[in-house]
Amino acid sequence: MSTDFRRWADGWNPTSDEEQSSTPVDYHLALSRRQFIETLGAGLVLTVWAGPAVAQRRGTRGGFGRVRSIAARLHLGADGTVTVLSGKVEMGQGARAELTQAAAEELRLPADRVVMVLGDTGLVPDDGITAGSRTTPSTVPAVREAAAAARQLLVQWAARQWGVQPDRLEVRDGRIFEPGTARSLAYADLAKNAAAVKTLDAPVPPNVTLTPVSQWKVMGTSLARPNLRDLVTGAHKFPSDLTRPGMLYGKVLRPPAYGARLVSIDLAPARALGDVVVVRDGDLVGVAAPTTHRARQALELLSRSAVWEETAQPSSREIFEYLRRHARGGAPKNPFAQELGQARKVLRATYHVAYVQHAPLETRAALAEWNGGKLTVWAGTQNPFGYRNELARALGVPAEDVRVVVPDFGSGFGGKHTGEAAVEAARLARAAGRPVLVHWTRAEEFTWAYFRPAAVIDIEASLDAQNALSSWFFVNINSGPAAIETPYRAGKARSQFVSSESPLRQGSYRALAATANNFAREAFMDELAAAAGADPLDFRLAHLDSPRLRAVLEEAAKRFGWREKVKRKEPDVGVGLACGTEKGSYVAACVEIALDRPADRIAVRRVCQVFECGAILNPENLRSQVEGCILMGLGPALREEMVFDKGRMRSAGFERYRVPRFSDVPAEMDIHLLNRPDLPSAGGGETPIIAIAPAIANAVYHATGQRVRAMPIRIPRTAKAELQPGVIA
Amino acid sequence: MEATITFSVNGRPAAVTTDPDRPLLEVLREDLGLTGTKCGCGEGRCGACTVLVAGKSTHACITPVGKVAGQEVLTIEGLATGGKLHPVQEAFLAVGAVQCGYCTPGMIMGLVGLLRQRPHPTDEEVLAAMEGHICRCCGYAKLLRAVRRAVQSQGVAS
Numbered sequence: 001m002s003t004d005f006r007r008w009a010d011g012w013n014p015t016s017d018e019e020q021s022s023t024p025v026d027y028h029l030a031l032s033r034r035q036f037i038e039t040l041g042a043g044l045v046l047t048v049w050a051g052p053a054v055a056q057r058r059g060t061r062g063g064f065g066r067v068r069s070i071a072a073r074l075h076l077g078a079d080g081t082v083t084v085l086s087g088k089v090e091m092g093q094g095a096r097a098e099l100t101q102a103a104a105e106e107l108r109l110p111a112d113r114v115v116m117v118l119g120d121t122g123l124v125p126d127d128g129i130t131a132g133s134r135t136t137p138s139t140v141p142a143v144r145e146a147a148a149a150a151r152q153l154l155v156q157w158a159a160r161q162w163g164v165q166p167d168r169l170e171v172r173d174g175r176i177f178e179p180g181t182a183r184s185l186a187y188a189d190l191a192k193n194a195a196a197v198k199t200l201d202a203p204v205p206p207n208v209t210l211t212p213v214s215q216w217k218v219m220g221t222s223l224a225r226p227n228l229r230d231l232v233t234g235a236h237k238f239p240s241d242l243t244r245p246g247m248l249y250g251k252v253l254r255p256p257a258y259g260a261r262l263v264s265i266d267l268a269p270a271r272a273l274g275d276v277v278v279v280r281d282g283d284l285v286g287v288a289a290p291t292t293h294r295a296r297q298a299l300e301l302l303s304r305s306a307v308w309e310e311t312a313q314p315s316s317r318e319i320f321e322y323l324r325r326h327a328r329g330g331a332p333k334n335p336f337a338q339e340l341g342q343a344r345k346v347l348r349a350t351y352h353v354a355y356v357q358h359a360p361l362e363t364r365a366a367l368a369e370w371n372g373g374k375l376t377v378w379a380g381t382q383n384p385f386g387y388r389n390e391l392a393r394a395l396g397v398p399a400e401d402v403r404v405v406v407p408d409f410g411s412g413f414g415g416k417h418t419g420e421a422a423v424e425a426a427r428l429a430r431a432a433g434r435p436v437l438v439h440w441t442r443a444e445e446f447t448w449a450y451f452r453p454a455a456v457i458d459i460e461a462s463l464d465a466q467n468a469l470s471s472w473f474f475v476n477i478n479s480g481p482a483a484i485e486t487p488y489r490a491g492k493a494r495s496q497f498v499s500s501e502s503p504l505r506q507g508s509y510r511a512l513a514a515t516a517n518n519f520a521r522e523a524f525m526d527e528l529a530a531a532a533g534a535d536p537l538d539f540r541l542a543h544l545d546s547p548r549l550r551a552v553l554e555e556a557a558k559r560f561g562w563r564e565k566v567k568r569k570e571p572d573v574g575v576g577l578a579c580g581t582e583k584g585s586y587v588a589a590c591v592e593i594a595l596d597r598p599a600d601r602i603a604v605r606r607v608c609q610v611f612e613c614g615a616i617l618n619p620e621n622l623r624s625q626v627e628g629c630i631l632m633g634l635g636p637a638l639r640e641e642m643v644f645d646k647g648r649m650r651s652a653g654f655e656r657y658r659v660p661r662f663s664d665v666p667a668e669m670d671i672h673l674l675n676r677p678d679l680p681s682a683g684g685g686e687t688p689i690i691a692i693a694p695a696i697a698n699a700v701y702h703a704t705g706q707r708v709r710a711m712p713i714r715i716p717r718t719a720k721a722e723l724q725p726g727v728i729a
Numbered sequence: 730m731e732a733t734i735t736f737s738v739n740g741r742p743a744a745v746t747t748d749p750d751r752p753l754l755e756v757l758r759e760d761l762g763l764t765g766t767k768c769g770c771g772e773g774r775c776g777a778c779t780v781l782v783a784g785k786s787t788h789a790c791i792t793p794v795g796k797v798a799g800q801e802v803l804t805i806e807g808l809a810t811g812g813k814l815h816p817v818q819e820a821f822l823a824v825g826a827v828q829c830g831y832c833t834p835g836m837i838m839g840l841v842g843l844l845r846q847r848p849h850p851t852d853e854e855v856l857a858a859m860e861g862h863i864c865r866c867c868g869y870a871k872l873l874r875a876v877r878r879a880v881q882s883q884g885v886a887s
Contacts, residue, residue: 092829092866224825231830232818234765234805241764293751361769361831361865410831442770631867654774662859665869
């Protein structure tokens, strides 16, 4: 497998979507206590501060988040709260609730007495980037282990005070007590006792006993997001809402097209505005002004005089040929000549997937403030520690002089791993000598944020005399290897990712290439089923060994009524199914669609999806993730694509780039979460997105008898049944 | 050219001396510190900036502040009265119809605006009004539950 990272967004490695944390750096807290409390904001003060104990242990890759001491993970409050620290962030996926549950469960403390501090590099351990569905399998256990260890140490300490065996003591409601006696000690009492607190300077011991699933009281319940009320009142401060004394609003001059280089510019007219700081710092031309409006006016003056030199750039209409032509080492050849020669039938097809944007509703936002040579940045990012290191590199300051604080922000979907806005804000702030907030416009986010990569996928497979898969050869050009291996049994199988030269900046996305790979594979499995004269469900089951994948597929088919529905023939109505596995979780979807030919629209009328990710930590949060994945997935499945022409993004706004809205919600959504308390919990925020698009493609075939081999999926109009995305109709 | 514009925000008088072409959204957020109203697109296509102007749902991002002179503006911050949430806020809270929450204030204000105009809207009217609101987390299933609950509670309240 070959990869090339030149065109991938910084810090992101397409070969391993979950291993994304930056180079670990030892970190020592450089902030005074006063600064630290101030930055925490109103209503939250760490009542016990472990001082040097908070100094960071080396970050571990993959978000395992092992801490040097229990005190680096949690602090007892004299008010009865326990503050828990994690390097994960909250962007709507539910980390705040699930980590709160993890701590509350093991501390035997009501969840409303857990105060969760997330994503502040000055305070929290490096739990790795919030991506790759790693919070559930990595950080939840790390928090549980620290909390359980804390409880056990405090029980031992109390037992020593009372001269009893620790196993005589119980903990409930944040209080240690000896049953049958009046003796008890609350965590709040222990917080005031230096000796008790000192026991938490110990490391988390190996093999800490965790609460078994059968005894969960807080985990496994639908704890609501702890700061939910602030979100419905507007009180919560998102990164783009923050202000600092003397703060200016920053804007950066953008090139008119990808690859354009600034030749000359006249800064004088913008400077003549008087109240605007105009900055030219190497490749950066920007402004900082007392209001966004003023900054926009100044930028407009700058852009009038800017002279750009453009370079040749490919356009979306030719993108798939371009990616194939630039495949590193060329497209590999099918090594299974013998199987192909002996096959009863050989099928081959090519699938295309367009570039799409994450389009988080809160665009990139960062507020930068310099204090001496030290920098604090408040920003929306999934990667606080990587962001800090990126800022340090970009600005030429030591990482320990940079602090990144991540308030709960307005969604990410894998799109907020990189620190562009923060670097811009920091450079403008340094030049202006005042704090600067940079909040990208929607057009900037659509144009200059990295994209989910476009894909060209070639598949060739053979069926033997018994209509069994005798060979499977799968090549993904450009979009990545996530979920590239087929879960279906085949005599010979090879799946390969080949990198290419992406003309657009590309990077991570919710489930990333798993969507493209599963789309192509599941659509092709339907083609093979038809070639074998088999029902798509039967053909899959005949080749499927994984009991977990079989379970979700069979359950979805049963709930949907697949056997009856697939027999029905109604003009322009079709049903389709698809399944898949990624990151340790399993999904299957059945859909019913109707073609609205006059409106050129595919309406998804019914979705039945079954999802299984081990023991469920928070059913309602998981349901939100699964529902959100299905509906978000409808976008790239049916409409979303970035159309670009000579380096200019032609659909860089919500008018031309249509994301799912209320009218896209299917009339019937039957979501079934298959709980497996006997299995470890896997993350559930990504995999539920991978089945919807191929299920729709297969339903279009059922409705029309014509195959669609591209995302977005369009109603087939020609006998060839294949329309290219990227063509401006 | 600056002008002094007076209007009311959440029941209190406001006076700003500024360029009347500035978007109301930016005046609310930057001059008046009311950051509950969000900027999602700046072009009136996502609904995150929805406020009520004279009781009607309005995109604050494409409304020049000069246009609201003398008018009453209601933002998410002014919706709860005396610490008591508005029934629409209660419905969102009860259903947990929030993922990242960035669209939430605009969604709530859009629905409040609809209910002020049409206290007993049909399903079609509700959907037509909400179509202008984007939730990128695509939490539409729970949002629909919250919206229906809010519409019902409004019926009971009025």
